[in-house]
Amino acid sequence: MTLVEPSTLMANKPEYAKAEDPALVKLAQKGDTEAFEELVGRHRDKIYARAFSMLRNEDDAVDLSQEAWVKGWQRLHQFQGDASFATWMTRIVINLCLDQLRKQKRVRTDSIDQLDEESGGVERQLPIVNPNPTERLERGELRQRIDRALAQLSYEHRTVLILHEFEELEYKMIAKKMECSIGTVMSRLFYARRKMAALLAGLKKEELK
Amino acid sequence: MNTESKELRLMAYLDNEVSASEGRQIAAWLARDAEARALYDELKATRDLVRENEPAMAVPETREFYWSQISRRIATAEREGAPVEAAPRNWILRFLAPAAALAAVVMFAVTSLNTGPNRQLVDGATALAQVENSATDNSISFYSPEHKMTVVWIDSGKQETVAEAEFDFDDFE
Numbered sequence: 001m002t003l004v005e006p007s008t009l010m011a012n013k014p015e016y017a018k019a020e021d022p023a024l025v026k027l028a029q030k031g032d033t034e035a036f037e038e039l040v041g042r043h044r045d046k047i048y049a050r051a052f053s054m055l056r057n058e059d060d061a062v063d064l065s066q067e068a069w070v071k072g073w074q075r076l077h078q079f080q081g082d083a084s085f086a087t088w089m090t091r092i093v094i095n096l097c098l099d100q101l102r103k104q105k106r107v108r109t110d111s112i113d114q115l116d117e118e119s120g121g122v123e124r125q126l127p128i129v130n131p132n133p134t135e136r137l138e139r140g141e142l143r144q145r146i147d148r149a150l151a152q153l154s155y156e157h158r159t160v161l162i163l164h165e166f167e168e169l170e171y172k173m174i175a176k177k178m179e180c181s182i183g184t185v186m187s188r189l190f191y192a193r194r195k196m197a198a199l200l201a202g203l204k205k206e207e208l209k
Numbered sequence: 210m211n212t213e214s215k216e217l218r219l220m221a222y223l224d225n226e227v228s229a230s231e232g233r234q235i236a237a238w239l240a241r242d243a244e245a246r247a248l249y250d251e252l253k254a255t256r257d258l259v260r261e262n263e264p265a266m267a268v269p270e271t272r273e274f275y276w277s278q279i280s281r282r283i284a285t286a287e288r289e290g291a292p293v294e295a296a297p298r299n300w301i302l303r304f305l306a307p308a309a310a311l312a313a314v315v316m317f318a319v320t321s322l323n324t325g326p327n328r329q330l331v332d333g334a335t336a337l338a339q340v341e342n343s344a345t346d347n348s349i350s351f352y353s354p355e356h357k358m359t360v361v362w363i364d365s366g367k368q369e370t371v372a373e374a375e376f377d378f379d380d381f382e
Contacts, residue, residue, distance in 0.1 A: 033280065040279060041272050049266035058269060065268070069279045070286055128247045132258050139262065147264035164224070165260045171226050186217045190252075193220070197255040 021085045029076045036076075040069055043086050047093050053162055054097040056151055064100060068093035094167065098177060101155050126194050129201035149199035157192040164189055219245060223252055 016024065016038040027035035047068055052061035072089050079088055137145070150158055159178060163169045171189075175182045215238075221227050222235040239246050268275055351360045 033283075037276050037280075040276055044272070044275060045265075045267050048268040049264070052266050053264065062268065062270065062275075066275070066279050066282060070282045073283050074286065128244075128251050130251070130254065132254065142258075143262045143264045146259055146262050150264070161259070165256060166263050171221070171224070183217075186221065190217055190220050193252055193255045196259060197251050200255070200258065 022081065025076070025079060025081075025085055028073075029079070036073060039085065043089060044069075046086060047089055050090055050162075050166075051093050051097055053147075053150065053166070054094070054155075054159060055100065056158075060100065064096050065093055068096055071096070090167070094163070094177070098159070101159065102179075105155070126198050129197050132200060145200060146196075149196050152199060153192055153195060157188050157195070160185055160188040161192040161196070215245075216248065219249055220252055223249060223256065 016035060019035075019038070021039065021042070024035040024039050028039060044065070048061055048065040051065045051068070052058065055061050055064065068089060071092050075092075079085065083091075132142075150161070153161065156178075160174060163174045163177065164171075169177070171182050171185050175185045178185065218227065218231070219235060219239075222232055227235065239249055270278075352358070353360075
């Protein structure tokens with residue numbers, strides 16, 4: 001992608017599509033909504049995907065991802081460029097999702113399976129497996145299988161897994177975001193990984209109990 | 210250390226969340242315990258598989274429609290007075306209007322700064338009685354019984370800043 005200076009962009013708006021994020025951010029920080037629109041178009045799938053992976057509901061993910069973009073616009077002046085713009089927006093949508101999940105937790109009725117997960121110990125009874133026994137799976141199919149497996153975790157276990165594996169946050173930061181202890185983060189991550197391994201290895205539901 | 214703790218420490222070792230000394234202990238444990246090695250391999254394989262194959266999602270709306278909803282929400286938030294980066298006129302409304310009102314009251318006090326104590330200003334409906342003249346902090350206080358309001362005028366030109374008060378630059382001569 002060719003770097004285009006903000007001054008050039010002002011005179012020639014079709015260049016927005018060729019501009020790098022830092023240039024677009026600078027323009028957007030001065031109130032250029034078209035520059036911000038280009039940023040939205042560029043990163044909307046990533047932000048939506050993060051929301052959906054956490055919430056597992058399409059409508060909620062669309063709603064919260066849009067809210068994240070609104071907050072991003074309102075807080076653009078706070079963006080310093082220490083991380084990439086996409087990373088910064090991802091953090092915003094994650095925080096919104098965590099708030100949403102906390103609210104939902106207060107009214108959610110946990111299934112018996114989820115209560116089993118929370119009580120702990122189940123993961124230690126699972127046999128050790130190769131999580132990818134059919135390594136010739138096409139990448140798209142593998143991603144779908146991982147997505148289906150993620151959907152079977154409770155929100156606590158899925159959130160820890162997402163924050164650690166996809167956002168690469170340390171235990172301490174995850175604990176802070178989820179308002180729990182580091183020990184709880186470790187227990188949940190351990191369970192999540194063991195359950196994912198079993199699901200990906202194709203263990204039947206009966207074998208997981 | 211019980212088995213549960215050991216397994217969690219094994220995972221922490223995988224994630225580089227242990228100290229160097231603990232890392233060496235766990236490496237030694239892995240070297241001699243096949244079951245621990247099998248568990249470590251499974252945790253690592255799962256972690257790597259998930260990391261490298263994050264599910265991809267696309268917004269289930271067209272780019273134009275998605276953006277139209279966002280821009281509408283931004284416009285609504287701005288109308289409702291959400292904390293958008295403030296335009297200069299917001300600063301004016303927030304600070305200068307009340308400051309102008311105070312200035313109008315203070316104007317009555319300014320004309321009597323150097324006219325000695327107990328000076329009473331009368332301006333039709335407004336009477337401000339000087340109640341205090343402090344020589345220590347160069348301030349004069351006025352009270353309006355009609356409005357039950359006290360105005361304190363501080364002559365900032367004669368005040369020292371904290372830096373000036375603490376440092377005597379003559380000491381550096």
